Amino acid sequence: MSCMLRVGGVDLNVDKLLEINLKPDSFYRKGEYRTKKTNHSSSGARYLVSNADFDSFEEQKKDAIRFLRDNASSIREIMSIPGHEGAELDFGINRRDVLVQSDFFPAELAKLAGELGIGITLSVYPEPEEENMEGKPEKHPPARRGATD
Numbered sequence: 001m002s003c004m005l006r007v008g009g010v011d012l013n014v015d016k017l018l019e020i021n022l023k024p025d026s027f028y029r030k031g032e033y034r035t036k037k038t039n040h041s042s043s044g045a046r047y048l049v050s051n052a053d054f055d056s057f058e059e060q061k062k063d064a065i066r067f068l069r070d071n072a073s074s075i076r077e078i079m080s081i082p083g084h085e086g087a088e089l090d091f092g093i094n095r096r097d098v099l100v101q102s103d104f105f106p107a108e109l110a111k112l113a114g115e116l117g118i119g120i121t122l123s124v125y126p127e128p129e130e131e132n133m134e135g136k137p138e139k140h141p142p143a144r145r146g147a148t149d
Helices: 014-018 057-070 072-079 107-115
Strands: 003-009 026-028 043-050 086-094 119-125
Touching (some): 003 057, 003 072, 014 026, 014 043, 057 072
Antiparallel strands (some): 003 043, 003 086, 026 043
C-alpha cells in the first residue's frame, strides 16, 4: 500500500466515521492495544488511495487525484466528524541512489488536497534488499555524502 489517506484525532468518533460511504482499509480507537507496551493515544482510520508500487510514484499521484475527485463528498463528511484533528495523504516511495532526491507534486493534487483540508506527506523508504548470485541479501550502498558530512 503505497499511498494512504490517514485521518485521526484524540476524540474522533470512529463509529460516525464508519457510517460514511467511503470505508476505511483499517481503523483504531483510542485506548485499544497497539503494541506490547502501548495503547493508541488517539482514534483514526486509513484509506487505501493507491496500490501502486513504491517505485511508481507517478501512478500513485494519478490515483490520488482520481481518489480525491471521486470521494470529495465523503471526505468532506469525514472532515466534519466531531473530534477530527487532521488528515494526510501519505505517499510511500523508494529511496533512489542519487545525491539529492527531489520529488514533485502537481498543482492539481495540491489544490484538491488543500481544498479538502488534507496535508501531503512523502515517506521515503530504503530499497528492499536484493539477492546476489549466491542467494544472499545484498544491501545497496549508502547514499553519497558531501565533503563536510
